[in-house]
Amino acid sequence: MHLLAATPGSIDDGKEPVDLGQTPADVVFISAADTELAALSEARSEMADAPTLRLANLTHLQHPMSVDLHIEACATKSKLVIARVLGGAGYWKYGLEQYAAHLHDAGVPFVALPGDDKPDPDLWRLSTVPREDYDALWAYMVEGGPANASGFLAYTRVMLDGTDKPAAATPLLRAGVYWPGAGVADLEAARENWTQGAPVVPLIFYRALVQGAGLHPINRMVKAMLRQGLNPLPVFVASLKDPVSVATLEQLFTTAPPDVILNCTSFAVGSPHQGDHHAGALNPLAMEAAKGCTVFQVVLAASSEDAWEDGLTGLSARDIAMNVALPEVDGRILSRAISFKGEAYFDEATECPIAAYRARGDRVTFVAELAANWARLRNEVPEKRKVALVL
16 A cells, blocks of 8 residues: 655545644644635734644545544644534544544544534534634634634634633625725725726635635636726625525626626536526526626636646546536536646645645636627627527
């Protein structure tokens, strides 16, 4: 059996064990979300009195031997271990059971947090910290953002040394307008950068990119659309099925009617038509306020650029399912993958390779030009449009 080194931006299939090679620290944090690892890495670097920290990508702890190695070399010799698990205890059964058992025997507090905002009794039962501390840590991660990442680390330090507790987690809107350089903003902040009378193009993406450190492709896309003479409207959402997010989109579409929509969220709502109740949740991108405009699917690939460039299949099977096949159910048209996951840097302090979305300029430009062309076509009088049938 071969023992592999962890590769940032990759998803370990569990067929081969991976040695993270980490040493003990005050706090060990395990998560499959690259955005969370990046946010905590950045927060630690900016804190004057941060606890020593190890960040571990859960996707590299799928093989039983990977789990055993990390427990023996790092976790049981650290002071506090926190795992954030999306999908419940069944998703990482062996890992949770082994960490919980060995950390209990070693007297190391263990916190098993849900990877979303839904309570999970099974994960709570595996945890060995007071409920107050558990809920406080969970709230910081649920809300996300730089301030809450710093608050999370400050709270772990309190759990270790008993000093005064930091402020509680600061809520982050479930959906809203984002603007590069301004962060969470409003429609007026976007309009300050618009051209009078230019086509409006909403760019819809996951709230998790605001919570973590994944906004590089969004910033590049906004700048590229401005160069094309478009009025970009970057909007973050919890999901297209979230009622608050849907209401936010409706309000924004009503106030600033779109000409083309670029969507970076994955999966499908359930139907390309707003009225198909039997097909699942209503499709907010087909609501009346969207004015029937074309919706393009923009892919933020979870695979690396090298894998895409050198492979024979282009995008990975996972990316094709989440960002190509399923979005077609909602009637979205594929544009391009504009960014890929890759190692932004190796964080020596946390002994973890930090992966992040990195935009690819030519793909960003292509999508911006595509949006501009479709916006012009939409506003052209029908008599001047040319129709082509491509087989």
